[in-house]
Amino acid sequence: MKSITIQSLKLVNFKGIRNLIIDSFGKETKIFGDNGTGKTSVFDAFTWLLFGKDSQDRTSFEIKTLDNQNNVIPKIDHEVEATILVDGESVTLKRIFREKWSKKKGSLEAEFTGNETNYEWNGVPMTQRDYNAKISSIVDEKIFKLITSPAAFTSLKWQDQRQVLIEITGNITDEDIAAGNLDYQELLKNLTNKTIEEYQKQIKASIAKSKKELKFIPSRIDEVERGKPESFDFDQLRKDVEAKAEIKASLDNQISNKLEAQQEFLNQRSEVQNKIHSLETEISNVQHKHRQQAKDKFANSTSELTSVQSEITQITSEVTSSQNGLNTLKSKLNNKNNELSTTKEQINSITEKWVKVNAEEFKMDENECKCPTCNREFDPATIDEKKAEAEQRFDENKQKRLAQINQNGNSLKETKEHLLREVEDLEKRISNGVDHIQNLELKRDNLLTQEKMLKEDLPNVTEEGIYKELVSANTELSEMIAKVSGLKQNLSEMKPVDISDIKSKREEVEKEIDRLKRMLSNEDQIKKVNQRIDELQQEESHLAQTIADYEREQFIIDSFVKDKMDRLEARINERFNMVDFKLFDTQVNGGQVETCQALINGVPFSDANTASKINAGIDIINTLCNHYQVSAPIFIDNRESVVNLIPSQSQIINLIVSEPDKKLRVETVDEVEFQTV
Numbered sequence: 001m002k003s004i005t006i007q008s009l010k011l012v013n014f015k016g017i018r019n020l021i022i023d024s025f026g027k028e029t030k031i032f033g034d035n036g037t038g039k040t041s042v043f044d045a046f047t048w049l050l051f052g053k054d055s056q057d058r059t060s061f062e063i064k065t066l067d068n069q070n071n072v073i074p075k076i077d078h079e080v081e082a083t084i085l086v087d088g089e090s091v092t093l094k095r096i097f098r099e100k101w102s103k104k105k106g107s108l109e110a111e112f113t114g115n116e117t118n119y120e121w122n123g124v125p126m127t128q129r130d131y132n133a134k135i136s137s138i139v140d141e142k143i144f145k146l147i148t149s150p151a152a153f154t155s156l157k158w159q160d161q162r163q164v165l166i167e168i169t170g171n172i173t174d175e176d177i178a179a180g181n182l183d184y185q186e187l188l189k190n191l192t193n194k195t196i197e198e199y200q201k202q203i204k205a206s207i208a209k210s211k212k213e214l215k216f217i218p219s220r221i222d223e224v225e226r227g228k229p230e231s232f233d234f235d236q237l238r239k240d241v242e243a244k245a246e247i248k249a250s251l252d253n254q255i256s257n258k259l260e261a262q263q264e265f266l267n268q269r270s271e272v273q274n275k276i277h278s279l280e281t282e283i284s285n286v287q288h289k290h291r292q293q294a295k296d297k298f299a300n301s302t303s304e305l306t307s308v309q310s311e312i313t314q315i316t317s318e319v320t321s322s323q324n325g326l327n328t329l330k331s332k333l334n335n336k337n338n339e340l341s342t343t344k345e346q347i348n349s350i351t352e353k354w355v356k357v358n359a360e361e362f363k364m365d366e367n368e369c370k371c372p373t374c375n376r377e378f379d380p381a382t383i384d385e386k387k388a389e390a391e392q393r394f395d396e397n398k399q400k401r402l403a404q405i406n407q408n409g410n411s412l413k414e415t416k417e418h419l420l421r422e423v424e425d426l427e428k429r430i431s432n433g434v435d436h437i438q439n440l441e442l443k444r445d446n447l448l449t450q451e452k453m454l455k456e457d458l459p460n461v462t463e464e465g466i467y468k469e470l471v472s473a474n475t476e477l478s479e480m481i482a483k484v485s486g487l488k489q490n491l492s493e494m495k496p497v498d499i500s501d502i503k504s505k506r507e508e509v510e511k512e513i514d515r516l517k518r519m520l521s522n523e524d525q526i527k528k529v530n531q532r533i534d535e536l537q538q539e540e541s542h543l544a545q546t547i548a549d550y551e552r553e554q555f556i557i558d559s560f561v562k563d564k565m566d567r568l569e570a571r572i573n574e575r576f577n578m579v580d581f582k583l584f585d586t587q588v589n590g591g592q593v594e595t596c597q598a599l600i601n602g603v604p605f606s607d608a609n610t611a612s613k614i615n616a617g618i619d620i621i622n623t624l625c626n627h628y629q630v631s632a633p634i635f636i637d638n639r640e641s642v643v644n645l646i647p648s649q650s651q652i653i654n655l656i657v658s659e660p661d662k663k664l665r666v667e668t669v670d671e672v673e674f675q676t677v
Contacts, residue, residue: 002630004139005085005651006046012079013065014048015041026668027651030639032658039655039664043635047148049080049095051141052117055149055635063097074112075099086138094120143628147650148635150617153624154598154605162596165581168627169572177564183556190553200557207550210543217540221533228529229522237520244513251506255499272491279484286477294467305454308447315444319437326433333426340419347412354405362394561592575626578619578646579605610641618648625650 008023017038022029033039044054044061054061064072078097083090096118101110119131126134135141146152146164153161174196178184191199364387471477565584573580582597598605598620600612608616614636625631631650636642639654658665 001625001649002087002139003085003649004630004632006633006653007083007085007090009042009046010079010081011041011045012081013073013076014045014078014080015063016065017041017045018065020664022666024666024668025633025651025653028654028669029652030654030656030667030669032656032661032665032667034659034662035657037662037664039657040637042664043149043637043653043655045080046082046633046635049082049093050135050144052095057145075101091138092120092122094123096120139630139632140628143624143630144632147621147624147628147630148632150614150621150634150636152617153620154613154617158596161581161598162583162594164624165572165583165596166568168623169568169575172564172568172571174560174564177560177567184560187553187556187560196557196561200554200561203550203554203557207547207554210547210550214540214543214547217536217543221536221540224529224532224536229525231526232519232522234520234523237516241513241516241520244509244516248506248509248513251502251509254502255506269491269494272487272494276484276487276491279480279487283477283480283484286474286480287471290470290474291467293470294463297466298463305451308451308454312444312447312451315440315447319440319444322433322437322440326430326437329426329430329433333423333430336419336423336426340416340423343412343416343419347409347416350405350409350412354402354409357398357401357405360398362391364390558592565592575623576619577622579616610638611643614638614642615646618646621650622646622648 006025008021008025010022011017011020013019015038020038020042022031022042031039031042040055047053047055048063053059063078065076065078067073076099079094081092081094083092085091098116098118100113100116102113103110117128119126119128121131121134153164156164174188174191178188187196187199194202569581569583572583578600580599580602582599583595584592585595586592598616600608600616603612605613605616618634618636621634633651633653634648635653635655636645637655639656640658645652
C-alpha cells in the first residue's frame with residue numbers, strides 16, 4: 001500500500017496567516033487554536049498546494065492576506081510549501097501565488113495586471129501541466145478527497161456513494177443469484193436485450209394495462225346487452241311475410257294486364273306524335289326556304305346603299321387615325337421648339353462669357369512681387385522678369401479658357417442646327433397631314449350626300465314583308481299547318497289506362513312486408529349480440545388469467561431483486577467495522593427502490609453525534625485506503641468532540657478548538673495507541 005504523510009508545512013501570507021511553519025508532523029499531530037486562528041486554513045493550504053482548491057473543493061476562495069480594513073495587501077507573494085513522504089521517499093512541493101504589476105509606457109506608477117501561479121518540485125520550477133501530472137502520479141484527486149476527510153464520503157450524492165461501494169466490493173451478477181433456482185433461471189431467459197429493471201417495468205405496465213382492460217369488461221358487456229333489440233315470435237313473422245307475398249303477386253298480375261292495355265295506348269299516341277313531328281319538320285324546312293328567298297330579294301334592292309355606307313365607315317376610321325398621328329407630330333414639334341429655345345439661350349450665355357474673358361487684361365498683383373515663403377519683396381532687378389513670367393501665365397490661361405468656351409459654343413451650334421432641321425421636318429409633315437385629313441373629310445361629305453339620295457329613292461320594302469307574301473302564296477304549306485292542328489286535337493282527346501288504385505294497394509302490401517322483415521332482422525342482431533357477450537366473457541376470463549401469470553412473474557422478480565439486494569448489502573457491509581450501508585428502501589406498496597444511507601449502530605449517519613460521525617468517517621476511509629491501496633493524512637476538524645478514535649493506518653492531523661490558544665499551537669505524537677470504540 002502506498003503511504004503519504006506530511007513531514008513539514010510552511011504557509012506565507014495564506015488566508016491571513018502571515019508566516020506559519022510546522023516542521024514536526026508525526027503519526028498524530030494536534031493543532032490547537034481558538035476560533036478564527038487558522039486551523040482549517042492549514043487543511044486548505046495542503047489541498048491548495050496539491051490541487052489548487054480548498055478543503056471544501058472550491059477553486060475560487062480568498063487566498064490573499066487582508067489588512068485591518070479588510071483590504072488586500074498588494075505586491076506580496078502567497079506561498080505554501082510542504083515536504084511529504086511518499087513510500088518513504090521525501091518530496092518537497094511549493095506553490096506560489098503572486099500579483100503581476102507593470103508600468104505602461106509614459107506612466108510613473110506600476111499597475112496591477114493580473115495574477116500568476118508558480119510551481120516547484122524538489123526546488124525545480126515546473127509548468128502547471130507537469131506539476132499536476134506529478135501530483136496525479138502520487139494520488140488521484142478524487143481518491144485523495146475521500147481518504148483525507150471523515151466527512152468527504154458521506155457528503156457525496158447517494159448515487160455516487162453507492163457507485164463507490166459497488167466498485168470496491170464488486171457487483172453480484174444475476175447469474176450468481178439465479179444459480180440453483182429454476183424460477184430465477186427462467187426469469188433470466190426472458191431478459192432478452194433488456195435489464196431486469198426494464199423487464200420489471202414492462203411486467204408492471206402489462207399488469208396495469210390488463211387490469212384497466214379487465215375493469216371495463218363488465219360495462220362493455222352491459223353496454224352490448226342494452227343494445228340488444230326486441231325479441232318477437234320469429235316463426236309467425238315468417239308465415240306473415242309469405243302470406244303478404246302471395247297478395248303482392250296477385251296485384252302484380254293485375255297490373256301486368258293493365259299495362260298491356262296501357263302499352264297499346266302508348267303505341268297509338270306515339271304514332272300520332274311521330275306524324276306531327278314529321279309534318280312540323282317539313283313545315284319548318286319550307287318556312288326556312290321562304291325566309292332565305294326574302295333575304296336575298298331584299299339584299300339585291302339595298303346593295304348600292306350598303307356599299308356607300310361601308311365606304312363612309314372606312315373613311316371615318318381613316319380620319320380618326322390620321323388626326324391621332326397629327327396630334328403626336330404637333331406634340332413632338334412643341335418639344336423640339338422648347339429644346340431649340342433653351343439651346344439659343346445657352347449660346348447667348350456662352351457668347352457673353354467669351355466676350356467677358358476676351359476683354360480681361362493683365363494686372364500685376366502686389367503679392368507676386370514678394371517671396372511666397374518668407375513674404376519678403378523680390379530684388380528690384382528681378383521684378384520685370386517676374387512680371388513677364390506672370391503675364392505669360394495669364395495669357396496662356398486666358399487662351400485655354402477661350403478655347404474651352406469656343407469648343408462648348410461649337411457643340412451648342414451643332415445642336416441648334418440639328419434641332420432646326422428636325423423642326424422644319426416636323427412642320428412639313430404636319431402640313432401634309434392637315435391636307436390629307438381635309439381631302440378625306442371632303443370625300444366623306446360627298447358619300448354622305450349620296451347615301452341620303454339613295455335612301456330617298458329606295459321603295460318602302462322590308463325583308464319581313466317579302467317573307468309574308470311568299471308564305472301566303474304557298475297553299476301546300478297552309479294545308480300542312482291545318483293537318484298538324486287536327487292531329488294535336490286528336491292527341492289531346494286520347495285517354496290513358498288508369499292503374500293507380502292497384503298500384504296504391506300494392507305499395508301498402510310492400511310496406512307491410514318491409515315492416516315484417518325489419519322485425520325479422522332482430523333475430524340476426526340478437527344472435528350477434530349474444531355472440532359478442534360470449535366473446536367478452538371469454539376475454540374477461542383470459543385477462544384474469546393473464547394478470548395472475550404477470551403477478552406471479554412480478555413476485556419472482558421482486559424475490560430475485562430482494563435476494564440480490566440482501567446479498568449485495570451483506571457483501572458491502574462485511575468490509576466495514578463500524579458502519580453499515582442501507583442500499584434499498586422498501587416502499588409502502590412493497591416495492592424496492594435504490595438508495596445509499598450510512599448507518600451507525602442502526603442510526604442514520606445524519607442523526608448521529610459528532611464523535612460517531614468522525615469515527616464512522618475514519619472507518620469508511622480505512623476501507624477506501626485498503627481498496628485503493630493508498631493512505632494519506634486525515635484532517636479531523638472539531639477533534640475536541642471525540643474522546644477516542646478508532647484505529648487507522650493513516651497519519652492523523654487533529655484540528656482542536658482551544659479558546660486559550662490565540663495563536664496556533666502544535667503537538668506531535670509519534671506513536672499512537674488507539675482505543676476500541
